[in-house]
Amino acid sequence: xxxxxxxxxxxxxxxxxxxxxxxxxxxxxxxxxxxxxxxxxxxxxxxxxxxxxxxxxxxxxxxxxxxxxxxxxxxxxxxxxxxxxxxxxxxxxxxxxxxxxxxxxxxxxxxxxxxxxxxxxxxxxxxxxxxxxxxxxxxxxxxxxxxxxxxxxxxxxxxxxxxxxxxxxxxxxxxxxxxxxxxxxxxxxxxxxxxxxxxxxxxxxxxxxxxxxxxxxxxxxxxxxxxxxxxxxxxxxxxxxxxxxxxxxxxxxxxxxxxxxxxxxxxxxxxxxxxxxxxxxxxxxxxxxxxxxxxxxxxxxxxxxxxxxxxxxxxxxxxxxxxxxxxxxxxxxxxxxxxxxxxxxxxxxxxxxxxxxxxxxxxxxxxxxxxxxxxxxxxxxxxxxxxxxxxxxxxxxxxxxxxxxxxxxxxxxxxxxxxxxxxx
Amino acid sequence: xxxxxxxxxxxxxxxxxxxxxxxxxxxxxxxxxxxxxxxxxxxxxxxxxxxxxxxxxxxxxxxxxxxxxxxxxxxxxxxxxxxxxxxxxxxxxxxxxxxxxxxxxxxxxxxxxxxxxxxxxxxxxx
Numbered sequence: 001x002x003x004x005x006x007x008x009x010x011x012x013x014x015x016x017x018x019x020x021x022x023x024x025x026x027x028x029x030x031x032x033x034x035x036x037x038x039x040x041x042x043x044x045x046x047x048x049x050x051x052x053x054x055x056x057x058x059x060x061x062x063x064x065x066x067x068x069x070x071x072x073x074x075x076x077x078x079x080x081x082x083x084x085x086x087x088x089x090x091x092x093x094x095x096x097x098x099x100x101x102x103x104x105x106x107x108x109x110x111x112x113x114x115x116x117x118x119x120x121x122x123x124x125x126x127x128x129x130x131x132x133x134x135x136x137x138x139x140x141x142x143x144x145x146x147x148x149x150x151x152x153x154x155x156x157x158x159x160x161x162x163x164x165x166x167x168x169x170x171x172x173x174x175x176x177x178x179x180x181x182x183x184x185x186x187x188x189x190x191x192x193x194x195x196x197x198x199x200x201x202x203x204x205x206x207x208x209x210x211x212x213x214x215x216x217x218x219x220x221x222x223x224x225x226x227x228x229x230x231x232x233x234x235x236x237x238x239x240x241x242x243x244x245x246x247x248x249x250x251x252x253x254x255x256x257x258x259x260x261x262x263x264x265x266x267x268x269x270x271x272x273x274x275x276x277x278x279x280x281x282x283x284x285x286x287x288x289x290x291x292x293x294x295x296x297x298x299x300x301x302x303x304x305x306x307x308x309x310x311x312x313x314x315x316x317x318x319x320x321x322x323x324x325x326x327x328x329x330x331x332x333x334x335x336x337x338x339x340x341x342x343x344x345x346x347x348x349x350x351x352x353x354x355x356x357x358x359x360x361x362x363x364x365x366x367x368x369x370x371x372x373x374x375x376x377x378x379x380x381x382x383x384x385x386x387x388x389x390x391x392x393x394x395x396x397x398x399x400x401x402x403x404x405x406x407x408x409x410x411x412x413x414x415x416x417x418x419x420x421x422x423x424x
Numbered sequence: 425x426x427x428x429x430x431x432x433x434x435x436x437x438x439x440x441x442x443x444x445x446x447x448x449x450x451x452x453x454x455x456x457x458x459x460x461x462x463x464x465x466x467x468x469x470x471x472x473x474x475x476x477x478x479x480x481x482x483x484x485x486x487x488x489x490x491x492x493x494x495x496x497x498x499x500x501x502x503x504x505x506x507x508x509x510x511x512x513x514x515x516x517x518x519x520x521x522x523x524x525x526x527x528x529x530x531x532x533x534x535x536x537x538x539x540x541x542x543x544x545x546x547x548x549x550x
Binding site for chain 2: 050331334335338339342346354355356357358359361373375376377388390391392393395403406407410413414417418420421
């Protein structure tokens, strides 16, 4: 027997075993390359900063026109007169200190073939991998009568900032005995329990400041997040101040008239003193203009890596992505972003993506001292994020006031923790 | 056949088999190592979500002994104050329902015991 033959046998054995084990024995190298992140919300900021920390040799650029970010979580407390909008506002300085380059421009086009992003000043930025975190855009084409002008009279307040402050001012100016109407779209939309937390915190304000007033929720669906918990809490905390009507009640809003301050449903025309119209939504503008969103208006992805199923080297995270069982929440955006950064760091250094679960927790405040939550654990399978059965779920329906108070405290701690991690 | 594989019949056979065994032992060690490395990478990825609530700044004056009181602690514990063993124990107790919680009991049920052990190792060494 020759040495050559022995070597062949040994080599064959080695190959068979490594192939049989199926682990990526690919050589690793120091990650390098250019990563561009579009969007500076919970998803984009988390991803840019995590990636820079994991792979300091990677050039990370954040494309975000705003100088500061106004957070949506807890903005319902601003509307409910419990919190200042300033405490919702965060700067991008932390990312810059980490070594992320912040370009204060709007991305207007993406060329996935040429690996290039075009900015609103005509300049372009090249990338090896792109992370798209544009959040939502409000769909002003769907609900007749509701456009950007109408939103100045009937605020959506679904992107925090001037709209949040406007809705808070309208509630403060309303006479006691007025009617507040909240219109809620079909799924999917940003922050599934958000409209009901908002109704709660507005009712909490009305109860002590304008107790003769009413709050009417006109919903385009028949079931909603934490429904049993909200419904029980509304009864115990606010009596019959809040009335909820769903699709079966004919409550779907089909058009609005911002001059007459009326909302037309399948069944009725309702006059409002303050109208909060939460319109249908879709992925941020740049995702749709560049065909990274599909016909649904949202962006399909390969679950484990968040890579677009339509374009290579483009990852989509946060509200814009179709993450199936995972809700469009700041918590989900943050955890998706950290995992996406880890996957990109591995891919840039020649490693295979890692198999990881993700979690989400959404707290809602019914009053400042009454918190409820929903949690979930998720696993990737192909193009889907699936909820792990047996895990997750909502707060118990029968719980003491102490438990509700503790969950309200946890909600505040969560807000401090996540905003510190993402923006500090 | 024998002509093609003379080593298996002749005097070289013992040496060859022992060499193959030695190599396969090394390969299996290597693969154990790679496998452990994958588990570690997976655990690192799994724990990346924890800091959304349990980032270091969330201590709010709570000490480790407050935390060790168990379910009496009403704060989101900064995990860098805990050992791997205590994190693993807490998560397993949340998972089994032995320890009451608000959210952690719901989340811990989404992980296997071995995933929890690996995650605790990563968190405890941070």
